[in-house]
Amino acid sequence: MLMFKDRVVIVTGAGGGIGRVYALEFAKRGAKVVVNDLGGSHTGQGASSKAADKVVDEIKAAGGVAVPNYDSVEDGEKIVQTALDNFGRIDILINNAGILRDVSFGKMSDNDWDLIYRVHAKGAYKLSRAAWNHMREKSFGRIIMTSSAAGLYGNFGQSNYGSMKMALVGLSNTLAQEGKTKNITCNTIAPIAASRLTESVMPPEILDQLKPDYIVPLVLYLCHEDTTESGSVFEVGAGWVSKVRLERSAGFYDKNLSAEKLKDNWGKVESFDNPSYPTSASESVSGILAAVNNKASETGASPLVRPPKPAAPAAAAAAPSASVVVDGFESSKVFQTIQKTIQSNGADLVKKINGVYLFNVKNGSKVQSWVLDLKNGSGSISVGSESKGKPNVTIAVSDDDFTQIMTGKLNAQSAFMKGKLKIQGNMGLATKLGSIMQKSKL
Known part of the structure; x- marks a missing residue:
């Protein structure tokens, strides 16, 4: 009772x-x-x-x-x-x-x-x-x-x-x-x-x-x-x-949208054959931008959010238990905190999230990568860009902006809208990342 x-x-x-x-x-x-x-x-x-x-x-x-x-x-x-x-x-x-x-x-x-x-x-x-x-x-x-x-x-x-x-x-x-x-x-x-x-x-x-x-x-x-x-x-x-819950149709995209094109494609606007289910304002906006980027890529148009430059190759992927500290990157403190969260709650996070995240963090001319694996075993985080399979989500951000986001000085949604935080891949998994990031704030 x-x-x-x-x-x-x-x-x-x-x-x-x-x-x-x-x-x-x-x-x-x-x-x-x-x-x-x-x-x-x-x-x-x-x-x-x-x-x-x-x-x-x-x-x-x-x-x-x-x-x-x-x-x-x-x-x-x-x-x-x-x-x-x-x-x-x-x-x-x-x-x-x-x-x-x-x-x-x-x-x-x-x-x-x-x-x-x-x-x-x-x-x-x-x-x-x-x-x-x-x-x-x-x-x-x-x-x-x-x-x-x-x-x-x-x-x-x-x-x-x-x-x-x-x-x-x-x-x-x-x-x-x-x-x-x-x-x-x-x-x-x-x-x-x-x-x-x-x-x-x-x-x-x-x-x-x-x-x-x-x-x-x-x-x-x-x-x-x-x-x-x-x-x-x-x-x-x-x-x-x-x-x-709210349900959103897959929608229709055209870089040169007009009322006439909408009339001809209205069936796509109102079709719920491939819906999504946004649960927050930030997820709604990021989901729309991701859909536009995907459509733009298919048609050869310029995306709203440009993909990050390829990360500089790391010498070797560190073992999950190895240090995630990289000299010259304040973001190391963030990843250290995430590592502690995984050590205490990794299995539950893997069960809840089931995704692999690649972080490309830029500091000046240097780009350093970290892989957060919340899909395999009890979870892990490592230095380098290698992972078991293709990452589900790729995140590009500057060292300073990432640190400010994780210290609460910069709003993540605002950073995304201004192009300071770039996200590619599964946007649903990207929004799930918020739970572990919240626990790992500095």
């Missing part, structure tokens, strides 16, 4: 529906719960303390620990302060509160738009921002954003609601990246469940099959201390859970 003993959880919109079930289940598993609910209607009107109080009473009657909070999610600082005043910390935040103001776009008022924004997007921001630095200080945090199929795919009459629900996906993905080094995860769920928000748009026979209880297991799993999943989107309901 996944337990949350002494973890402090804030659940917004916890006075009924899915939020109530979240609060009850977290408390049942040992968490201390802040039950937040403004007590207004499903369209955002009115306020009452009864909804939150009732759930708190249920939790206490079952032997759990909980306190109520009646603030609007726009006052996120007050809700987080309730957790701090009563329990001294905040570990888990479930951004669940929501309202509906459904109307066709042509009839939508500014108030219809603004109110949905304030509750869904601004509310989740205010809560997450108020909790963020407290989570960072404790090096632990779990945040859930609640999106919707209306956000992922659009839905007639819900342009306001769908816009804010998709905005939460972008917020979640960014927080997942910024929280990674502090053990803070952030994921998005798109639930389908019977609640006061769905009772007006779904028939009773369908609502009967969509108990809120079916949503809770996924959220419990994502919020547990042993779960490292982050930056993901899940659809969940009726006992079914699936992960959603």
Whole structure:
């Protein structure tokens, strides 16, 4: 049983529906719960303390620990302060509160738009921002954003609601990246469940099959201390859970692109016969540039990123256990650190990455090569350009730029975009390299 003993959880919109079930289940598993609910209607009107109080009473009657909070999610600082005043910390935040103001776009008022924004997007921001630095200080945090199929795919009459629900996906993905080094995860769920928000748009026979209880297991799993999943989107309901990701077609390239050429080749633009699945902004950009370079090479056009000059031949490839230090190259310190990472975690890295990387590092007129093998045995790194088979990825960079990247003084994506960091080969494997490089930063 996944337990949350002494973890402090804030659940917004916890006075009924899915939020109530979240609060009850977290408390049942040992968490201390802040039950937040403004007590207004499903369209955002009115306020009452009864909804939150009732759930708190249920939790206490079952032997759990909980306190109520009646603030609007726009006052996120007050809700987080309730957790701090009563329990001294905040570990888990479930951004669940929501309202509906459904109307066709042509009839939508500014108030219809603004109110949905304030509750869904601004509310989740205010809560997450108020909790963020407290989570960072404790090096632990779990945040859930609640999106919707209306956000992922659009839905007639819900342009306001769908816009804010998709905005939460972008917020979640960014927080997942910024929280990674502090053990803070952030994921998005798109639930389908019977609640006061769905009772007006779904028939009773369908609502009967969509108990809120079916949503809770996924959220419990994502919020547990042993779960490292982050930056993901899940659809969940009726006992079914699936992960959603972005898919990109292989696309069409022409150096002299025109609207007419697009018309003639539109089938290639929208064909998903050979797709890719970017998972970050840098992977998206680098993937596009790699595709353009490959196409340019096939047609004889000049690539956007020119390939590196061949490395100066090394006298001999060093044994994996030999020193990776080369006089005159500050990058040696980087490769020494990578070598230590491999010695302690090489087998796992080989299993995870399964690729060979060739680094061509230039210092003045000299070019020195290192081979990082995360495909064979327990992994190795050696001086020289020889490897077991053709490298999957070739990286060309100056000694100074590489050192700055690995000391955090130069952003790798920025260096790539400016042509300071040149990458050839499998871009998917190139992005995987980030995990070991992060561990090996100076």
